[in-house]
Amino acid sequence: MRPVRKAVLPVAGLGTRVLPGAKNTPKEMLNVVDRPILSYIVAEGRAAGIEHFVFVTGRGKEAIEDYFDHHPELESQLEAKGKLEMLEEIRAELPRPGEMSFVRQMAPLGLGHAVWCARDVIGDEPFAVMLPDMLMDAKVPALKQAVDAYNQVGGNIIAVEPCPPGEAHKYGIVALDGHEGRLNRMTGMVEKPAPGTEPSNLFISGRYILQPEIFKLLAAQQKGAGGEIQLTDAMARLMAVESFHALEYDGVTYDCGDKIGLLRANVAFALKRPDLGAEARAAIMKLL
Numbered sequence: 001m002r003p004v005r006k007a008v009l010p011v012a013g014l015g016t017r018v019l020p021g022a023k024n025t026p027k028e029m030l031n032v033v034d035r036p037i038l039s040y041i042v043a044e045g046r047a048a049g050i051e052h053f054v055f056v057t058g059r060g061k062e063a064i065e066d067y068f069d070h071h072p073e074l075e076s077q078l079e080a081k082g083k084l085e086m087l088e089e090i091r092a093e094l095p096r097p098g099e100m101s102f103v104r105q106m107a108p109l110g111l112g113h114a115v116w117c118a119r120d121v122i123g124d125e126p127f128a129v130m131l132p133d134m135l136m137d138a139k140v141p142a143l144k145q146a147v148d149a150y151n152q153v154g155g156n157i158i159a160v161e162p163c164p165p166g167e168a169h170k171y172g173i174v175a176l177d178g179h180e181g182r183l184n185r186m187t188g189m190v191e192k193p194a195p196g197t198e199p200s201n202l203f204i205s206g207r208y209i210l211q212p213e214i215f216k217l218l219a220a221q222q223k224g225a226g227g228e229i230q231l232t233d234a235m236a237r238l239m240a241v242e243s244f245h246a247l248e249y250d251g252v253t254y255d256c257g258d259k260i261g262l263l264r265a266n267v268a269f270a271l272k273r274p275d276l277g278a279e280a281r282a283a284i285m286k287l288l
Helices: 037-047 062-067 072-080 084-092 111-116 142-153 214-219 231-238 259-272 277-287
Strands: 006-010 052-057 100-104 127-130 134-137 156-162 172-176 183-191 202-210 244-248 252-255
Touching: 006 037, 006 111, 037 062, 037 127, 037 134, 037 142, 052 062, 072 084, 111 214, 111 231, 127 142, 134 202, 134 259, 142 156, 142 183, 142 202, 142 244, 156 231, 183 231, 202 231, 214 231, 252 259, 259 277
Parallel strands: 006 052, 006 127, 052 100, 156 244
Antiparallel strands: 127 202, 134 252, 156 202, 172 183, 172 202, 183 244
């Protein structure tokens, strides 16, 4: 079984749900407490053993590449002022040589198209997809849970979780061949099903492990829901010839592409911080 070494991060989206904040700042660079969302996503990938991150970017996303690069003026000032702990924290996020690649999605044609844009960098090996606006808080990082499941059963792994009542029509929903434990074989999936037609209450929550055969299907994939090339549609076709398992991962997801989801993430992560938790709780209680 080939190991999962690479991850695709589709970061070309416009972030319309968090406008006007995302007008000039990529939504993936909006802060959760004191660091951008993308910082947490990359840390999760590294904890899962990812060696190479492929960012699929678009216009106005230069800040992402700049964030994962040296800032000589800032680093010099921090060193001169003796703020060595902060300097080390900033440098710790810098990539190793060759750890990150950036490819361009020239038009907003959907998640499936964004993943397809990474095909030449991924090559012929299994890979992860990490949706960077879905911030997952878990004792064992969500992607690590998915990689562990892949090492157990192989094939394709989709992280899922229960959908809030009445909201299945907003997500990709999976169908299962039985439901025993957290890891179950999938029999189908549908993108944004009409209310009342969803095959389960489990939605695809933003972490995938896929086999490279998906690229051939994406190359010929027709537009689906929303007039976009949907990754879900290509996965449904791949399911006809390869195994898919849904992993009901152990953790909490915050949809940071949504204003309230981003607010919830900030509150939850601030409360968990040893250095900020008590003050954050006091500030929240005072507002309430």
